[in-house]
Structure formats: C-alpha cells, structure tokens
Amino acid sequence: xxxxxxxxxxxxxxxxxxxxxxxxxxxxxxxxxxxxxxxxxxxxxxxxxxxxxxxxxxxxxxxxxxxxxxxxxxxxxxxxxxxxxxxxxxxxxxxxxxxxxxxxxxxxxxxxxxxxxxxxxxxxxxxx
Numbered sequence: 001x002x003x004x005x006x007x008x009x010x011x012x013x014x015x016x017x018x019x020x021x022x023x024x025x026x027x028x029x030x031x032x033x034x035x036x037x038x039x040x041x042x043x044x045x046x047x048x049x050x051x052x053x054x055x056x057x058x059x060x061x062x063x064x065x066x067x068x069x070x071x072x073x074x075x076x077x078x079x080x081x082x083x084x085x086x087x088x089x090x091x092x093x094x095x096x097x098x099x100x101x102x103x104x105x106x107x108x109x110x111x112x113x114x115x116x117x118x119x120x121x122x123x124x125x126x127x128x
Contacts, residue, residue, distance in 0.1 A: 034107065041082070042116060045100045048073035049086075049120030052098040056088055057122035063088035066098045070120070074100065094127020 048070045056066025067088040074084045083103040090096045098120045106114045 038104075041102070041104055042118065044077050045074065045102055045116060045118045046120065048077070049098045049100045049118050050122070051120070052086065052088065052100075053096050053120040053122035056090075056096045056098065057124045059125040063090050063096060066096060070098050070100055074102070090124060094124040096122050096124055
C-alpha cells in the first residue's frame, strides 16, 4: 500500500513544531529562574547566619544577640516574604552555631512551600 504524496510531505510541520519547542524553552527558562531564586535565598540566609554567629562571638555578646542579629539581617533583606526562625547555641569549646530556618515557596514566589535550614559558625572571643 502506497501512502499518498500529500501525507508524506512535511509541509505545515513548522506550525506545529514552533509551539511545542517554544513551550519547552519557556519551561526551561522558568526552571532556571526558580533555581536562581533558591540559590540566592540560600546564600543570603547563610550570610545572615554567619554574621549572627560572628556578632555573638564578640566579647560581651551572647548567643541571643547573635540570633537576634541574624533575624534582623533576614528581615532587612527579605522583609516579611519568608517565615524565619533563628536560634543560637554555644558548646563547651566556645563554638557558636546560629541556625536560621526559613519557609520559602518552592514554585515561583507563590505556591507550595518548603523549609530551608542553614547554619553559621564562629568561635567565641571569650573562649580564646
């Protein structure tokens, strides 16, 4: 059985091909932007945790000062966009750990949310 010539032709295939490829390219672009947002938020939270740990490590400060400093930095950078908890602990060797836990959207700036937890460390000046 022979297929008619008009069915074997590729005429008009670009009309179908363009929207399929365009949708794929847009999806890849949106995924790249979302990954960049997550990396930016993570790096900013790590910086706030480290700055909080360094603040707590200064002579005359305690762990509560470090946790408050980390929370202040996150609020200054993101406002009320993310729900954030901070806490700080000091072990017997003088190592201070400031933990920042943030709830952030996983899809775009809205949508289902996930939790991102980061730590910052410093050595207390009093322990030296």
